[in-house]
Amino acid sequence: ASERRLAMICPGDSGGEAAWLASEIEVVAAPSLASLINHLRGLHRLPPPEPALASEGGAYPDLKDVKGQETAKRAIEIAAAGHHHLLMSGPPGSGKSMLAARLPGLLPPLDPAEVLEVSMIASIAGRLEGGRLTRRRPFRSPHHGSSMAALVGGGSNARPGEISLAHKGVLFLDELPEFQRNVLDALRQPLETGQITVSRAAAHATYPARFQLIAAMNPCRCGHLGTRELQCAKAPRCADDYLGRISGPLFDRIDLVVEVPAVSPADLLLPAPAEDSARVAARVAAAREIQSERFAKAGRPELRTNAEAEGELLDEIAPLDPPARQLLERAAKHLHLTARSWHRVVRVARTVADLDGSEVVRKPQIAEALAFRRHAPRRG
Structure with a gap:
């Protein structure tokens, strides 16, 4: 119904779930057939259902x-x-x-x-x-x-x-x-x-x-x-x-x-770190907002994060400046990176650039992505 932009009628007990679509389409949650008939005839309008939320289970560990x-x-x-x-x-x-x-x-x-x-x-x-x-x-x-x-x-x-x-x-x-x-x-x-x-x-x-x-x-x-x-x-x-x-x-x-x-x-013995989850989460949210807006401008609003970008789209959203490209080319030869590894390094570097607020992927961001890129954990 949402994809076709049609109104939806559901049982009253399902209203809490269907209400999550109320901002996109009209949702009617009827507790009985009689109430539905009265609603359609305009005798007694049913109120829009309220989204039902499960218990969130407390705060996340910090x-x-x-x-x-x-x-x-x-x-x-x-x-x-x-x-x-x-x-x-x-x-x-x-x-x-x-x-x-x-x-x-x-x-x-x-x-x-x-x-x-x-x-x-x-x-x-x-x-x-x-x-x-x-x-x-x-x-x-x-x-x-x-x-x-x-x-x-x-x-x-x-x-x-x-x-x-x-x-x-x-x-x-x-x-x-x-x-x-x-x-x-x-x-x-x-x-x-x-x-x-x-x-x-x-x-x-x-x-x-x-x-x-x-x-x-x-x-x-x-x-x-x-x-x-x-x-x-x-x-x-x-x-x-x-x-x-x-x-x-x-x-x-x-x-x-x-x-x-x-x-x-x-x-x-060190004191607790000054930076808590809330501060890091704010940077993460800002970086994800940048990614969503970028995909929307590229005509791919269904994509949300850099990890989903592939092929020509990845090349479009993650332009490398010349020093960054040179470093990645040298690393690809030295580390024997596969095509999949190359693309994953670029995606990670694009995310680092988003955290840094940079539109272009630069050499330090490629370097950091490569530092985390290993075929296996180092041993000994």
Whole structure:
């Protein structure tokens, strides 16, 4: 009805959900047929329904709770601003999960159209209660023992999986190499296309899956590679075996890779950081507003973030000045960047430029994007 610009009549109990479209089309939520007839005859007009909101569940954890880890915080901010995929590597207790839990607090709330997209998936999955919707972006954190059907969707009665439930939000995969390799490789298609097709003998179902992947891992199985007193006897071979569970093509689809070192006692004694989540979220919101306006001017208003730009559109929105292009060309040869890696570096650099308020992508922004671009986490 929204796409055709038609008015919509729905049952009264569905009014709270349908009301999110009231700014675009006329919505009538009738508690009974008699009330609907009276409304259409003009005898008793039904009031427009009010959007139903689910409980927001309290405040998000604040970024100021994380002491140290300034490089990782910068990576989190860039990831949030451009919807880029991020992998954090570090020993146990370094704060990877703390950082991931604070990412949702940096993201802007869902707009009404996105709310409806997310709610339709939740409804199909049987997770929508009483038509109450939320403007919070999804944050899904499945266990590493999750099956293929649980993560990507399927089952005897095909249902959306975790990647679809994370649509327009965050999919956090902790202990990334502990997931089954075939399950991880199944993420490659949706990371590129933003959707997943589940095939069954009776039918095929395609679900949206435009999620932001945030992953965390130890540098090796024991988690203490490089610390002589703690690392296991198999080091450094254990690290190669551990990283070998993640395929190269999956690594190639991750935009930012950052090391999260162990927190020292000196870091713990430092006062709380002055910059909280609200201040970082304001910069993220400003950068995302720039991106939305740019896509609208380019005739692609359905796109919201730099991570979605491809091909000629990416060239149009991310012009490189000569020093930036020269640096990227040299890095491509030295680091053996694939075409996919090249484009992902440009997208990240475009986001850094947006955070800096620069219309043109310059050399320092390409340099920062390259600094976060690795085929695998550095070991030892």
